Amino acid sequence: MESLSMIFSVLVLDANQRSALAVTRSLGRSNYVVTTADSTDRALAGVSRYSSQYIQSPNSETNPADYVNWLIKLQSERKFDLVIPVTEITSQLLLMSHQDLHGVKLPFASYEKVMKLAHKGHLVEAANRLGVPAPQSELYESAPSVDPSIQTYPLVLKPCLSKIYTGTHWIATTVRIASSAEELITILKRDTYLQNTSFMLQEFIPGHGAGVFCLFDKGKPLAFFAHHRVREKPPQGGVSVLSRSVEADPLLKDYATRLLSGVNWHGVAMVEFRVSPEGKAYLMEVNTRFWGSLQLAIDSGVDFPALLAQAELTGQAPTIERYRVGQHLRWFLGDVDSLYLYLKSSHSFKNKLARIIQFLTPRPTKCRHEVNRWDDLAPAQYELSIYLKHLLGR
Incomplete structure (x- = not known):
């Protein structure tokens, strides 16, 4: 920029x-x-x-x-x-x-517009209206209105909001998978916030996750980006600790554009999909804020923060058509934790040895560290000090 x-x-x-x-x-x-x-x-x-x-x-x-x-x-x-x-x-x-x-x-759309995407019940309604595939879903206002005996299992219980504001504090909710009526009954009783908050019972889609990162200016797309999670913490799925930039899937870009243009979106968004073994993509959720691996997009040539600020303050942000594919980003201390968790698991000695070798042999010409930067060392020093304090306090 x-x-x-x-x-x-x-x-x-x-x-x-x-x-x-x-x-x-x-x-x-x-x-x-x-x-x-x-x-x-x-x-x-x-x-x-x-x-x-x-x-x-x-x-x-x-x-x-x-x-x-x-x-x-x-x-x-x-x-x-x-x-x-x-x-x-x-x-x-x-x-x-x-x-x-x-x-x-x-740098956001209005609260009402944000909630059309952040509220997962409203999101499914918008997706159905705009021709974006979503899992079959049934909206419930509270747990007492659910009859577990008539559901098809497995299913996903998805609260409409990931964070619920009570007026004085916030309640964090959790997406659950139920394999039987008994499991669903247990979840409905255990997660007490479900007694008076809305949620969906949603068709379970096997497969893998995929997403596209976007910047829109009053309904007009300015930039897209996509990445592949190479390693995560915990290793079986979680926060990305090593990621690689990839071409954004044209179909997912089309779905994201339909959805975000359809609500005249303004700002950044991470549109997440689940891709079935047959290759069909289903909309899962939209996060209406910056994401954890933002630095990878910047390193790859899509400087979302600068583009967003320029769009907000000057109204003249350019459209980004291309970016570097194959760029890697590593969150080093997160990768250390991921390795530790992998070595503690029940994987074979051969797999653990392979994982150690992968950890020790990064791609120096294509991989940058997320926090550790030679021109800005203080954040890495600060992060390490906090990490060691937590480690010694365990």
């Missing part, structure tokens, strides 16, 4: 997230004045050389009212041109409170 002729100030929230570090580095290199904030006394992005100042904030999850009041006061004093949250909780909290956040510019 070219440097801007006018200097803008940006506040990056949730600064302990690796995605916040990627945003901070991206915008700092593009000559934005970046301030970072989180609830701890120091934070991953806060120690970056690209953060001009770090500010400790209240906790948006445990003290939402204090957090909103803190941001209102800060904005009145500093007048940031753009405020970028990177977690679901902070993003939704600020969107819900936007009428009180006078002068705070967020």
Whole structure:
């Protein structure tokens, strides 16, 4: 991205997230004045050389009212041109409170539009209307309305919201798979939030996950990106610790475009699909915020944070047609944890030895570290210090 002729100030929230570090580095290199904030006394992005100042904030999850009041006061004093949250909780909290956040510019669509995608029941309705395949789903308002004896198993119990705001705090929900009526009954009793919150019982789709990362400007697509998870933590499936950029699947791009253009989407989105063994893709969910492996897209030539900021502040962001395929990104300490968990598992000695060799032989010409960067060493030092404290405290 070219440097801007006018200097803008940006506040990056949730600064302990690796995605916040990627945003901070991206915008700092593009000559934005970046301030970072989180609830701890120091934070991953806060120690970056690209953060001009770090500010400790209240906790948006445990003290939402204090957090909103803190941001209102800060904005009145500093007048940031753009405020970028990177977690679901902070993003939704600020969107819900936007009428009180006078002068705070967020790089999102309206709260109502965001919830059309974040609320999985509304998402399935939109997908059906726009011709995007989704698993067969039945919406329920609460657990007492379910008759487990008439369901087809296995099935997926999917809460409509991954985080539920009660007015004073947040409740984290979990997607469950039930293989029988007995399992479903147990889940409905155990997850007490299901007694008074909406959820779906959804057809189980075997296969593998696939996704496409997008940036839209008022319904117009500006950029797409895709990656393959090479290794994850935990190893059987979870957070990516080694990933590789790949070509975005044309069909998934088409589905994502239908969905996001159909709701006149604005901002970034991660559209996730499940691909069956027969090769059919089904829409699973849409995350309406920056994602964990954001740095891989930036390294591959799709600088989502800079593009988003340019679209918001100048209205002149370019469309990105191509990017580097085969670029790797490694979260080193996450990869260490993944190796440890693999070696503790019941895999054979041969498989464990192969996994050690894979860990020790990265591709130096095609692989970059997510946190460890020679031009910005402080975040890696900070992350290692926190890692060792946790390790020694076990």
